[in-house]
Amino acid sequence: MSHAKSQPHGSRFAAFLLLLIPTAIFLLIFVVPLGSIISLSLENTALGSRFVTFNAAAENNPDQRAQAVLQDLGAMDQKQLGEVARMLNQEKSGFRSLILDTGKKAKTIPPSMGGLVAFDKRWAEPDYWEIISKNAGAISWRHYQKVSGLKLDAAGNLTIAKGDLIFMRVMGRTLVISVEVTLLTLLISYPVAFAVARGSRRTAATILTIVMVSFWTSVLVRTTAWVVLLQTNGLINNLLVWLGIVREPIQLIFNRFGALVAMTHVLLPFAILPMINVMRTIPKAQSDASRSLGAGPIETFLRVYFPQTLRGVAVGGGTVFILALGFYITPALTGGPNDQMLAYFIADFVNKTLNWGMAAALSVLLLLIVILLICLGKLIQRMLAKRERAI
Amino acid sequence: MSRLIYWVSVTFCASFLILPLVVVWPLAFNPSSFLTYPMEGFTFDWFAKVLSDPGWTRPMLNSVRVALGVTVLAVVIGGLAALGVMMTRRGTQIVLSALFVSPLVVPSVVVAVALAYAFGRTGVGGGYLSLVLAHSIVAAPLVFLSVMTSLRGLDPNLDLAGASLGASRIYRFFTVTLPLTAPGFAAGAVFAFITSFDEVVLALFLADPGSSTLPIALFAGLRDRLEPPIVVVAVLLSVLSVLFLMLLNYLQKRHAAPRS
Amino acid sequence: MTSLEIKNINKHYGAVQALHDVSLSINKGEFVTLLGPSGSGKTTVLKILAGFEPVTSGQVLMEGRDVTALPPEKRNFGLVFQGYALFPHMSVYDNIAYPLRVRRQSKAMIDERVLAALDLVQLRKFANRRPQELSGGQQQRVALARALVFKPDVLLLDEPMSALDKQLRHDLQEELREIHRSLGTTFINVTHDQEEAMHMSDRIAIMDHGQIKQYDTAHQLYRRPASRFVAEFVGKSNVFQGEVRGSGSSARFYSASFEMPLADAQTGASTVMIRPEDAEITTTAPNDGRITLPVQVISSTYSGDRALYTLLQSDGADFIAYAPARSGVFPDGTDIFVSFASQDVIALA
Incomplete structure (x- = not known):
């Protein structure tokens, strides 16, 4: 009930x-x-709210559009004009001077297509008009175009903008690092969880205490420990030199190695704890039964024990992977410039360039991946549960 | 053979978990300003230095203030949520639980961007209030889960017994439900406090100079220059964590006792 | 005088109907038991009386007052839970004092009544213990004291003995009856144990599939069961299917193995029943007008004063009968006769 x-x-x-x-x-x-932040990533008030008259003008009436552009440009103050010019220039170079020049003289230019072209003949090119009408809307896909490196050209085809794949590369790197960390974590977690679930009382208690202490120690503190250990004149380098393994201190931190080691260490408890939970449900009598039926210890482990622990491995691995995707602090302190993940760039956009639109777009991307992975995980879980019930 | 594999791998993996912490802590007591062995002696000077430096003590006090606020707010939100969810039907329970747990899975950078933007626009601004609100949203799910666990372990007949003896819903809550799930609330409070006290990412986005917290100071210190005071702060934070872990263990033992 | 009345209660859980038109009236000071197999709906009736479950339709009246929609805390009904539901964080004293504190009684009054309740269940020296430090029987008595201390109008008992061993159960039944007699409170007990029901109750309501099959004294249920279900559920019985021919005073019952007069029975298919203690076992067929059937001993259970025989009739059906066993037991396989008087045959609907 x-x-x-x-x-x-x-x-x-x-x-x-x-x-x-x-x-x-x-x-x-x-x-x-x-x-x-979804609306923030699409927001276009900086441009959209400046071209109100233009947006209302009929598209097939060139004179009306020309008049509208002049009216909108004329209504902008110096700062707004500069901002609009800068943003449009990102779409097509040359736009800056066109906007700034036209804007300054907006009051004096005759309000017709002829008048505009007479002032600057670039206004005769349809390209400029196209770009204004595409970027003056209430929403804009600009940030997502930058994130994906894909661009809709004037003809409506998707093209890859040259040199603009940087965020896709960051995304790829984020996934690669997360996979690496997940694999390392699982490798180290398994024996630890096994010892807690199957070891003698004392071993289990000792190791569980170690896991809990590590789990409860803050991420930043654990990262600090690794920074101290891995630095050029740090404990590990001194030990290696003293042992004669290396002659000169080697670079252990501010590279991929440092980032992976520290991230793995930070994430270990998240893999170990679910594994322990699953391993504890497997009765010890099963292994005894397998041994009495003639299987050796290794065969027993591989055939009877290991397959049953996979559920814990999956839960632990999934948790670690999802957490790793959003990591910021640890790689920022232990990785090099080429080991920074998506979260770092999100923070960077907010803190350095105050580009909230880009930060929001990258956040949405990260969030979507996390949600997708969680749904995937739930789906797999449900499928496994169904299979178990069927058996 | 298989025992050898077992012991080697267990020893290696367990050492990887704990050695980095254990090896670094003594350096906080090393008179040398180089963070390496061999130790040149034993001193509390660095501790004294940290505890008399407003650059460290002010963030420490800020962290305590924020964490206390978070503990109160998160226990109220998470506790109410758990109590309410337990009274709803199964379908509603699933949906609401997902809502109340969701801040745990959203990357903290994303939460930070969202809240920094939202607080900036609504005039909450940066500082103490925004930190307490943000940390509470991340800490409330832990309280929620903790209280849910103790509510699930509660015999539903006890509440019915209270009703049959004439006690109103509110009287029952304060005399039956609350005393029996108090360890769950307390554990949730511990989770909430330590979560807030250790949190960096949200703090980096939301704190203003006046409300800078200890993790922010530690983070800044690490980026700036590696010095013994940093290890001292790390040791202090670890001691706090271990104390809280012990408190939690005590609470869980007390929780298990009445149902024996 | 009717104290509690249940009127035409129906209860649905989604598409499932748990109770069908249940009606019951209980006199003041009566001890009534709801008896039935698990899933018969007896616990649902109790929950409705306690106020834990809303009804789909119907009414619960307490001394004529409609209490159907009243929440449990406003009913003033005591309830002893199956697992006792004692508060683990309170002492025995505080558990029993709980309903009095809820009612804002004075400290002196609480003390007086809690101690009286503790005396009633003979647990005064355990007042300061925690419930989990007591034995099952003691916990049971604490639960009873707690449910009685506020002088409820009705005491509800939900399978109160089910967790106890047999000897303890017997002692507690005695104690419960004694308490019932001394207090004069209306008791409503739910159980699946027919011995417990027959031992303690003034009246028993037999339930099956969400319906009350019969509501009567133990003696009437045993001697005059209204249906085959009641006959078989209460005590042991031998059931014969057959047919009634004729009508009025000349109606007769015909089965495969015997026939007999069955005055005023309905013509058509019919069922009759004979209790095992009304049958007699003899080595030769008695010639005294009793109905006699040749049978063979299949097995016997000896219990000192008598033996219970399972016998095989010529048509292959079983027959069970008690017989004195002073001079030994008939071995399995013996051909003997079983006989019974036609006035001991009970017609079932």
């Missing part, structure tokens, strides 16, 4: 009262802000 059913009737109103505050807070300071 479910708990809910055994509740005295009338409990639905009480539940509503209790849930009112937490739900409101979660919506207001979590769900809505997350949603707002």
Whole structure:
């Protein structure tokens, strides 16, 4: 009998009262802000709100459009004009001077197509008009184009912009590092979890304490330890030199090695704990039975024990992978410039260039990948559960 | 043979987990300003230096202030959420649980961008309030899960017994439900405090100079120059973590006792 | 005088109907047991009485007052839970004091009544213990004291003995009856144990598939079961299927193995029943007008004063009968006769 059913009737109103505050807070300071970064990533007020008259003008009436452009440009102050010129220049070079020049004289130029072309003959080229009308809308895919490196050209074809694949490369790197960290973590977690689940009481208690202490120590503190250990004149280098393994200190930090070691260490407990949970449910008598049926210890492990622990490996690995994708602090402190992940660039856009649009677009990308992976994980879990029930 | 493989791998992996911490801590007591062995002696000078440097003590106090605020807010939000969710039907339970747990899986950078933007636009601004709100959203799921676990372990008949003896819903909550799930709330509070106290990413985005927290100072220090005070702060944070871990163990033992 | 009345209660869980038109009236001070197999709906009735489950339709009346929609805390019904549901974080004293504190009684009054309740269940010296430090039987009595201390209008008992061993169960039944007699409170007990039901109750409601099959005293249920289900559920029985021919005073019952007069029975297919203690076993057929069937001993269970025989009739059906066993037991395979008087045959609907 479910708990809910055994509740005295009338409990639905009480539940509503209790849930009112937490739900409101979660919506207001979590769900809505997350949603707002989607709109932030598409937002185009900097351009869209400057071309109000133009957006309202009929597209097949050149004179009306010319008049509208002049009216909009004339309404901008110096700062706004500069911003609009800069943003349009990103789409086509030469736009800056065209906007700035036209803007300065907007009041004096005759409000017709003829007048505009007479002022600057670049206005005769349809390209410029195309770009204005594509970028003056209320929303813009600009940030996503930059993130993906893909561009819709004037003819409507998808093209890869040259040299603009940087964020796809960052994305790829983020995935590669996450996979590497996940594999390393699983490799190290398995024996630890096994020892906790199967070892003698004392071994299990000792190792579990170690895992818990590590888990509870803050990520930053654990990263600090690795920075101290791996630095050029740090403990490990001194030890290697003292042992005569290397003559000169070697670079152990601010490269991929440092990032992987520190990230693996930070994420280990997240793999170990679910593995322990699964391993503890496997009765020891199974292995004894296998041994009594004639299988050796290694064969018993591979055939009887290991397959049953895969569920824990999957949960642990999935958790580590998802967490690794969003990592920022640890790689920032232990990796080199070529080991920075997506999160680093998100932070960079906000902190250095105040480019919220790009930060939002990259955040949406990261969030989508995480959501996708969680759905995938749930799906796999459900499929496994179904198979288990079928057996 | 298989025992050898077992012991070698277990020893190696367990050492990897704990040695980096254990080996580095003593350096906080090393008089030398080089963070390496052999130790040149034993001193508390670096501790004294850290504890008298406002560059460290001010962030420390800020962290405590923020974490205390977060503990209160997260326990209220997470606790109410858990109590409410337990009273709903199964389908609603699944949806609401997903909502209340979701901040745990969203990368903290994404939460940070979203909140920094939202707080900036709504006038909450940076600083103490924004830090408490942001950390509470990340800490509330831990309270929620902790309280849910203890509510699930509660015999539903106890509440019904209270009702049959004439106790109103509120009286029952304070005399039956709350005392029996108090360890769950306490564990949630511990989780919330330590989560906030250790949190860096949200703090980096939301703190203003006046509300800079200890992890921010540590992060800045690490980027700047590696000095013994950094290790001292790391040791202090670790001691705090271990203390909280012990507190949590104690709470869990107490929780298990009445149901024996 | 009717104290509690259940009127035409129906209860649905989604598409499943758990209770069909259940009606029951209980007198003040009566000890009534709801008896039935698991899934018969008896616990659902109890939950509805306690106020834990809403009804789909129907009414619960307490001394004429409609309490159907009243929440449990407003009903003033005591309830002893199956697993006792004692508060683990309170002492025995605080558990029993709980309903009095809820009712804002004075400290002196609480003390007086808790101690009286503890005396009633003979647990005064355990007042400061935690429930989990007591034995199952003691916990049971604490639960009873807690449910009685606030002088409820009705005491509900949900399988109160199910977790106890047999000897303890017997002692507690005695104690419970004693308490019932001394307090005069209306008791409603739910159980699947027919011995417990017959031992303690003034009246028993037999339930099956969400319906009350019969509501009567133990003696009436045993001697005058209204249906085959009741006959077979209460005590042991031998059931014969057959046919009634004729009508009125000349109606007769015909089965494969015997026939007999069955006055005023409905013509058509019919079922009759004979209790095993009403049959007699002899080595030769008695010639005294009793119905006699030749049988063979299949097995016997000896219990000192008597033996219970399982016998094989000529048509292949079983027959069970008690017989005195002072001079030994008939060995398996013996051909003997079983006989019974036609006035001991009970017609079932």
